[in-house]
Amino acid sequence: MEAQHSFSWLDERKRSILQAVIEDFISTGEPVGSRTVARKYELGVSPATIRNEMADLEELGYLEQPHTSAGRLPSDLGYRYYVDYLMEHPRLSNDDIWRIRQIYDRCTRGIETLVQITTQVLAEVTDYLALVLAPSLLSTAVRAIQIIPLSPGQALLLVVTENGIVESRVLQVPPDLDESELARISYVWQKHLRGLSLDQISSAVLRMLASEMSGYRALLDQIMELLEQALSPSDEERVFLAGATNIMRQPEFRDVEKLRMLLSALEQREMVCTLLAGHGSQDQNMDVFIVIGGENRHPAVRDCSLVVAPYRVGEAEAGRVGLLGPRRMEYGRAVSVTEYVTTHLAETLTRFWK
Amino acid sequence: MEAQHSFSWLDERKRSILQAVIEDFISTGEPVGSRTVARKYELGVSPATIRNEMADLEELGYLEQPHTSAGRLPSDLGYRYYVDYLMEHPRLSNDDIWRIRQIYDRCTRGIETLVQITTQVLAEVTDYLALVLAPSLLSTAVRAIQIIPLSPGQALLLVVTENGIVESRVLQVPPDLDESELARISYVWQKHLRGLSLDQISSAVLRMLASEMSGYRALLDQIMELLEQALSPSDEERVFLAGATNIMRQPEFRDVEKLRMLLSALEQREMVCTLLAGHGSQDQNMDVFIVIGGENRHPAVRDCSLVVAPYRVGEAEAGRVGLLGPRRMEYGRAVSVTEYVTTHLAETLTRFWK
DNA sequence: CCTTAGCACTCCTGGAGGGAGAGTGCTAAG
DNA sequence: CTTAGCACTCTCCCTCCAGGAGTGCTAAGG
Numbered sequence: 001m002e003a004q005h006s007f008s009w010l011d012e013r014k015r016s017i018l019q020a021v022i023e024d025f026i027s028t029g030e031p032v033g034s035r036t037v038a039r040k041y042e043l044g045v046s047p048a049t050i051r052n053e054m055a056d057l058e059e060l061g062y063l064e065q066p067h068t069s070a071g072r073l074p075s076d077l078g079y080r081y082y083v084d085y086l087m088e089h090p091r092l093s094n095d096d097i098w099r100i101r102q103i104y105d106r107c108t109r110g111i112e113t114l115v116q117i118t119t120q121v122l123a124e125v126t127d128y129l130a131l132v133l134a135p136s137l138l139s140t141a142v143r144a145i146q147i148i149p150l151s152p153g154q155a156l157l158l159v160v161t162e163n164g165i166v167e168s169r170v171l172q173v174p175p176d177l178d179e180s181e182l183a184r185i186s187y188v189w190q191k192h193l194r195g196l197s198l199d200q201i202s203s204a205v206l207r208m209l210a211s212e213m214s215g216y217r218a219l220l221d222q223i224m225e226l227l228e229q230a231l232s233p234s235d236e237e238r239v240f241l242a243g244a245t246n247i248m249r250q251p252e253f254r255d256v257e258k259l260r261m262l263l264s265a266l267e268q269r270e271m272v273c274t275l276l277a278g279h280g281s282q283d284q285n286m287d288v289f290i291v292i293g294g295e296n297r298h299p300a301v302r303d304c305s306l307v308v309a310p311y312r313v314g315e316a317e318a319g320r321v322g323l324l325g326p327r328r329m330e331y332g333r334a335v336s337v338t339e340y341v342t343t344h345l346a347e348t349l350t351r352f353w354k
Numbered sequence: 355m356e357a358q359h360s361f362s363w364l365d366e367r368k369r370s371i372l373q374a375v376i377e378d379f380i381s382t383g384e385p386v387g388s389r390t391v392a393r394k395y396e397l398g399v400s401p402a403t404i405r406n407e408m409a410d411l412e413e414l415g416y417l418e419q420p421h422t423s424a425g426r427l428p429s430d431l432g433y434r435y436y437v438d439y440l441m442e443h444p445r446l447s448n449d450d451i452w453r454i455r456q457i458y459d460r461c462t463r464g465i466e467t468l469v470q471i472t473t474q475v476l477a478e479v480t481d482y483l484a485l486v487l488a489p490s491l492l493s494t495a496v497r498a499i500q501i502i503p504l505s506p507g508q509a510l511l512l513v514v515t516e517n518g519i520v521e522s523r524v525l526q527v528p529p530d531l532d533e534s535e536l537a538r539i540s541y542v543w544q545k546h547l548r549g550l551s552l553d554q555i556s557s558a559v560l561r562m563l564a565s566e567m568s569g570y571r572a573l574l575d576q577i578m579e580l581l582e583q584a585l586s587p588s589d590e591e592r593v594f595l596a597g598a599t600n601i602m603r604q605p606e607f608r609d610v611e612k613l614r615m616l617l618s619a620l621e622q623r624e625m626v627c628t629l630l631a632g633h634g635s636q637d638q639n640m641d642v643f644i645v646i647g648g649e650n651r652h653p654a655v656r657d658c659s660l661v662v663a664p665y666r667v668g669e670a671e672a673g674r675v676g677l678l679g680p681r682r683m684e685y686g687r688a689v690s691v692t693e694y695v696t697t698h699l700a701e702t703l704t705r706f707w708k
Numbered sequence: 709c710c711t712t713a714g715c716a717c718t719c720c721t722g723g724a725g726g727g728a729g730a731g732t733g734c735t736a737a738g
Numbered sequence: 739c740t741t742a743g744c745a746c747t748c749t750c751c752c753t754c755c756a757g758g759a760g761t762g763c764t765a766a767g768g
Contacts, residue, residue: 033731048741051732069731069747110510110524144502148514154706156464156518160502164510168520170464170706244598245621248614256610260602267599352508352524387760402712405761423718423760 005080008060016043017053018062019086022074026328029251031071079292079305079327089336096125100341104348110164111135111352116240118321118345123243126337128325129266133276134238135318135349137161138199145193147171147186149179161198163352238319239269239276252303252326265300266324275301276308276320287342288335293327303327307334311342313349321345359434362414370397371407372416373440376428380682383605385425433646433659433681443690450479454695458702464518465489465706470594472675472699477597480691482679483620487630488592489672489703491515492553499547501525501540503533515552517706592673593623593630606657606680619654620678629655630662630674641696642689647681657681661688665696667703675699 010018020041024032034047034054043050054072057063062078065071074082092100103117115134122130144160153175159167173182193201244263253259265271275298288309294302301324308322321342323334364372374395378386388401388408397404408426411417416432419425428436446454457471469488476484498514507529513521527536547555598617607613619625629652642663648656655678662676675696677688 031731035731046741047731048743049739052740055733065732067748068733070749071731110522143504143510146500148498150497150516150518154518156497156514156520158512158514158520160510160512162504164504164508164522164524166510166512166520166522168464168518170518245614245618248610248617254610256602256608256613259610259613260599263602264599385760389760400712401760402714403710406711409762419761421719422762424720425760 005077005084007077007081007084010057010060010062010081013043013045014053014057015086016041017050018057018074018078018081021054021057021063021072022078022082022086025073026330029328031066031073033071036071076293076295076327079331080295083290083292083331087332087335089332089339092336092340096337097340099125100337100344104344110166111349112165114345114348115319116242118341119240119242122321122323122337122341123246126323126325126334127243127246127249128323128329128334129243129247130241131266131272131276131322131324132240133273133319133321134240135313136238137165139197139316140165141195141197142193142201145186145189147182147189149173149182155182163349239272241266241272247325250326250328252328258303261300262304265298271298271300274298275306276322288338290331290335305329305331307331307338309335309338309342311346311349313346318346318349359431359438361431361435361438364411364414364416364435367397367399368407368411369440370395371404372411372428372432372435375408375411375417375426376432376436376440379427380684383682385420385427387425390425430647430649430681433685434649437644437646437685441686441689443686443693446690446694450691451694453479454691454698458698464520465703466519468699468702469673472695473594473596476675476677476691476695477600480677480679480688481597481600481603482677482683482688483597483601484595485620485626485630485676485678486594487627487673487675488594489667490592491519493551493670494519495549495551496547496555499540499543501536501543503527503536509536517703593626595620595626601679604680604682606682612657615654616658619652625652625654628652629660630676642692644685644689659683659685661685661692663689663692663696665700665703667700672700672703 017037020037020043021032024036024040034050037043037050037054038045038047054063057078058065058072061075062081063072064075064078066073100121103114103121112134115132119130119132122132141162142159143162144158146158146160148156148158150156150170153173155171155173155177157169157171161167192205196205244266247253247262248259253262275296278297288307291306291308293305296302296304296306303326304324305327306322306324307329308320310317310320312318321338323329323338325334371391374391374397375386378390378394388404391397391404391408392399392401408417411432412419412426415429416435417426418429418432420427454475457468457475466488469486473484473486476486495516496513497516498512500512500514502510502512504510504524507527509525509527509531511523511525515521546559550559598620601607601616602613607616629650632651642661645660645662647659650656650658650660657680658678659681660676660678661683662674664671664674666672675692677683677692679688
């Protein structure tokens with residue numbers, strides 16, 4: 001799916017220089033000149049030599065110049081080479097580890113809250129915009145189904161899954177349906193559906209049930225429709241987002257119009273879903289993948305980079321965690337943090353799954 | 355609570371000029387000159403006369419000049435006079451009405467969703483930032499309390515209120531507690547608490563219950579703690595916000611740093627609560643109230659204005675709806691929309707309350 | 709006494725010009 | 739192949755200047 005990059009061979013010195021330019025640019029945000037590279041990163045050669053090398057790197061497509069006689073900055077391809085071959089992941093500081101672990105130590109509330117707090121901490125720790133795709137419920141088993149009468153004509157349908165997620169809907173019911181009848185319906189449903197996973201409860205099963213309870217046609221149709229909705233909870237509701245104000249600190253977003261475009265796009269949750277889910281399944285071994293600037297499909301994020309890591313519960317991928325930042329983001333750190341978070345998130349979620 | 359404004363008496367012509375300046379400034383965002391007023395708003399006098407009047411209005415504190423030889427723009431006091439005496443509420447267009455009604459026609463989901471959608475539509479219709487305080491649950495009766503076993507050692511506590519709100523928590527329970535015991539506990543709880551409103555279920559009642567079930571000390575302590583949390587659900591969770599990107603279209607927020615300060619502040623939900631709840635109870639008849647720029651307590655919103663309307667269910671105030679925009683906001687329209695929305699929101703909620 | 713035309717004045721704005729600074733590419737020497 | 743030297747280019751920032759908008763004042767007119 002993703003474009004295969006054909007990298008030119010770079011000798012050791014070119015690699016060092018490329019790395020120096022990228023890391024300097026990442027930390028300062030200013031185009032990097034040959035003098036700076038020679039001074040800060042001691043390569044034992046003069047600025048003039050570095051200039052020659054940098055000219056080569058530009059010709060090979062790894063660096064760009066905003067204009068003649070400015071320093072160089074990395075192109076998308078340069079960043080790509082960097083994250084694929086040069087980058088190192090730093091160890092997380094104790095402070096970071098402490099902040100992250102804190103989430104998982106006191107998780108008395110349900111999965112939703114867990115994921116939401118994860119998103120917030122991720123944003124706080126990294127200073128980027130955090131995106132998290134909550135685990136899909138499709139493969140979890142139904143623990144209980146209940147219909148609780150509220151007022152004449154209204155009842156509440158509750159679906160509780162094995163791992164403590166509660167979905168509820170208000171139903172319009174025939175006003176003459178009394179409490180004991182509702183309880184009976186509740187009971188029959190629960191008997192048939194309990195233990196099945198949400199994706200096993202197909203329309204077919206529902207229809208079978210329907211025939212068994214032909215007395216309550218209208219009600220059943222309604223319930224079925226709602227259950228089907230609950231079964232495949234819209235993606236929108238599974239996306240969590242935090243730290244939008246973080247990226248406003250980045251000089252690349254000094255322009256409000258750019259910012260508005262980006263944030264408006266992120267308000268559309270399906271878009272975020274495809275952003276997180278779209279890439280990266282090609283390489284099973286890669287547990288973190290990175291999408292750099294223009295590699296992105298969505299024009300709205302074409303000058304952002306995205307670091308995404310899936311998290312698993314059992315064997316299957318359950319959801320994804322992402323960090324969105326400027327192209328000039330600290331990839332190494334972002335990777336370390338997402339890795340750490342996904343590991344511990346997966347661990348904690350597994351406890352919920354039993 | 356709020357500062358009493360002492361307005362100087364303004365004759366008819368001054369009022370017209372003040373109104374003209376304010377309305378022009380609201381629609382253009384540019385300081386308004388005497389020439390413009392004379393031309394666009396036909397008052398039958400020359401620019402020179404208007405200049406004299408505007409100088410008076412400035413001296414009285416209703417207008418300001420960004421610098422000598424720029425046009426005038428309204429001061430906070432000017433806006434205050436405008437909203438108190440000059441402003442008219444436009445009728446909503448059919449399109450607006452249609453968009454708002456659409457929310458309430460298909461509200462199959464619960465209150466939370468209803469409030470959330472309300473917030474979104476409010477933002478869309480007005481192009482401002484919408485803030486909604488969801489109804490407090492304190493005075494609603496508990497319909498059902500259930501404990502559903504999940505896995506050994508874990509159970510889900512469900513509290514369902516009369517109007518269909520579901521609060522749930524995952525509990526750690528002694529692993530040797532089996533399903534039937536949990537069901538029994540569930541039953542006793544439900545028997546005692548059903549029909550009581552959340553604020554009636556005081557710790558005292560809980561403690562009485564505790565003595566009746568002394569076998570399960572540890573579990574009870576846990577449940578009590580969690581119930582008390584559920585009783586007074588933190589304010590944070592009751593605040594809904596939408597349309598943050600709308601205000602980025604306003605020229606007064608071209609500055610990213612200003613924007614970041616504002617949005618960071620709004621991320622703190624308690625702050626939003628005090629913002630919405632802090633003002634306005636002094637005048638019972640006033641159903642919409644307006645806080646203009648510097649009248650605001652929070653420095654972060656000191657160059658925004660806020661239009662707030664409470665909505666009632668039955669007699670009591672249930673929550674509040676607010677629109678946050680630049681000082682230069684279309685107050686009339688904002689008032690019309692919030693009024694319309696609160697009316698219909700209250701109506702729909704009342705159906706939920708029975 | 710209020711209104712208005714005329715006019716000088718103030719201040720912002722945008723564009724032009726110019727020097728400083730940073731960094732490059734080229735050339736020629738080591 | 740490396741490096742010093744140097745001319746060149748481009749941005750950035752400052753200043754300067756004219757244009758425009760709007761005011762305040764004054765004096766004349768109703």
